[in-house]
Amino acid sequence: MTTVGTTQDGGEGVDWSLSSPLSVAPAPGEATARFRAIRDEHFEFVWRSVRRLGVPDADVDDAAQQVFIVLSRRLDEIAAGSERAFLFGTAMRVAMQVRRTMRRRSEVSLSEDAAAAGQLEPPDTGPDAEELLAQRRARAMLDEVLETLPLDVRAVFVLFELEEMRVPEIASLLGIPLGTAASRLRRGRELFQAELSRLSARKKRSIR
Amino acid sequence: MTDPERLVDGDDLGAELLRSARTLDDKRARERKAALIGAAATLGAVAATKAASAGTTKSVLQGAFAKWLVITIGASAIGIGIAVGAAEGGGEVAVGANRFAPALLPRPFEVPAESPAKTPPEAETIAEAKRPPSEIAPAEPSPSSRGKRAPAAPAPSASTDRAARLAAELRALRVAREALASGDGPRALVALDDYAARFPRGHLALEAEVLRIEALSRAGDASAADRARRFLEAHPQSPYAERLRPLAGSTSIP
Numbered sequence: 001m002t003t004v005g006t007t008q009d010g011g012e013g014v015d016w017s018l019s020s021p022l023s024v025a026p027a028p029g030e031a032t033a034r035f036r037a038i039r040d041e042h043f044e045f046v047w048r049s050v051r052r053l054g055v056p057d058a059d060v061d062d063a064a065q066q067v068f069i070v071l072s073r074r075l076d077e078i079a080a081g082s083e084r085a086f087l088f089g090t091a092m093r094v095a096m097q098v099r100r101t102m103r104r105r106s107e108v109s110l111s112e113d114a115a116a117a118g119q120l121e122p123p124d125t126g127p128d129a130e131e132l133l134a135q136r137r138a139r140a141m142l143d144e145v146l147e148t149l150p151l152d153v154r155a156v157f158v159l160f161e162l163e164e165m166r167v168p169e170i171a172s173l174l175g176i177p178l179g180t181a182a183s184r185l186r187r188g189r190e191l192f193q194a195e196l197s198r199l200s201a202r203k204k205r206s207i208r
Numbered sequence: 209m210t211d212p213e214r215l216v217d218g219d220d221l222g223a224e225l226l227r228s229a230r231t232l233d234d235k236r237a238r239e240r241k242a243a244l245i246g247a248a249a250t251l252g253a254v255a256a257t258k259a260a261s262a263g264t265t266k267s268v269l270q271g272a273f274a275k276w277l278v279i280t281i282g283a284s285a286i287g288i289g290i291a292v293g294a295a296e297g298g299g300e301v302a303v304g305a306n307r308f309a310p311a312l313l314p315r316p317f318e319v320p321a322e323s324p325a326k327t328p329p330e331a332e333t334i335a336e337a338k339r340p341p342s343e344i345a346p347a348e349p350s351p352s353s354r355g356k357r358a359p360a361a362p363a364p365s366a367s368t369d370r371a372a373r374l375a376a377e378l379r380a381l382r383v384a385r386e387a388l389a390s391g392d393g394p395r396a397l398v399a400l401d402d403y404a405a406r407f408p409r410g411h412l413a414l415e416a417e418v419l420r421i422e423a424l425s426r427a428g429d430a431s432a433a434d435r436a437r438r439f440l441e442a443h444p445q446s447p448y449a450e451r452l453r454p455l456a457g458s459t460s461i462p
Contacts, residue, residue: 039245043237043244044237044238044241047236048234051233051237057236060236060240065244135228135232136232138229139228142225142228142229145222145225161214161226162216162226162229162230164214166211167211186212192215193222200221
């Protein structure tokens with residue numbers, strides 16, 4: 001299988017890889033090209049989305065890939081222009097499944113995991129280390145707050161606050177009525193503020 | 209309809225958290241894209257070629273995807289991507305490489321309206337479903353099991369497919385990678401011997417070789433440079449080349 005002697009020249013089609021005699025790069029098919037274009041355009045959005053939907057940092061790569069596996073399988077069915085909607089819907093499903101798996105795997109709650117990850121950050125050096133550490137702590141705290149939002153509410157909340165999408169865009173992306181999007185957002189903001197106050201109060205108490 | 213003001217634009221703690229998260233996520237997403245896709249862009253089209261020979265659009269896609277997909281597996285540990293040229297038109301390979309493949313099985317959320325709901329059932333059927341439970345979620349090793357040898361390769365029953373095998377290979381290599389990442393060269397070498405013994409013609413032999421070179425180098429073994437040179441001669445265009453060049457010594461390597 002592995003042929004360490006295979007060497008060709010060329011660009012992207014170089015067979016540097018595992019199996020040998022397939023040396024000629026095929027002209028990428030239309031579907032492949034489309035897949036790549038979608039992947040390249042939306043990868044960061046998908047990555048951010050699964051992260052923001054509650055997938056722990058260490059698992060985000062896998063989860064994001066999972067979303068693109070689904071994309072690759074169903075590419076034919078996805079109408080032009082609805083790729084982002086498809087990806088986000090898939091991201092929600094994947095995120096939910098990942099979180100379920102995580103919970104089964106460990107009794108420790110996701111938010112505690114995240115908080116621990118923030119706190120156990122190695123004492124890196126360098127000018128940005130402190131800033132990064134602060135960012136991660138803040139991220140862990142945000143995770144903890146977001147963790148209390150139901151996923152459908154959380155989705156609208158993060159799209160609005162973090163992706164800075166407008167409510168009609170969100171409704172369209174999720175395929176829900178505008179009013180539903182608006183009410184989920186309202187609910188998300190209420191829950192967010194309430195949980196944040198609760199968390200701040202608790203942290204103050206624990207410091208005292 | 210007028211959108212409410214964004215919390216993130218405020219000046220309280222919540223706004224602070226949101227802003228900070230936004231910055232961090234943006235940065236991380238960019239980094240991960242570069243790490244996962246950037247590297248993949250230089251990969252050979254082996255998978256796609258094989259898939260193309262299988263003759264279906266779907267397999268072409270999956271082939272093209274597989275080579276991007278798997279690169280991530282090792283990227284987080286020591287920056288070595290794993291490329292699998294094993295797609296061979298089988299989507300199960302790609303899926304098998306992913307810990308969260310079972311995420312596809314239940315469909316608790318409606319797919320957004322724009323995407324047709326009339327998915328044929330087989331589109332959701334993935335190889336994982338056919339595996340014994342122990343294979344379904346090749347779980348991240350728990351802290352206590354980290355460092356132990358990977359479980360034995362699954363018994364190759366008739367339908368124990370490439371995916372299961374590949375997943376087993378990935379797990380075996382993960383042990384090595386983790387050992388290496390934690391600075392334990394000898395343990396990494398043991399794990400690589402284990403890999404070589406179990407998978408003499410493994411799909412990931414090339415990656416195993418890269419890891420071995422790194423482990424040998426870490427251990428101060430002089431043969432690391434030779435091996436690195438041989439690898440570079442054989443695979444000058446490999447994405448691993450950049451990593452290995454410093455280990456090959458100062459002789460002129462393409």
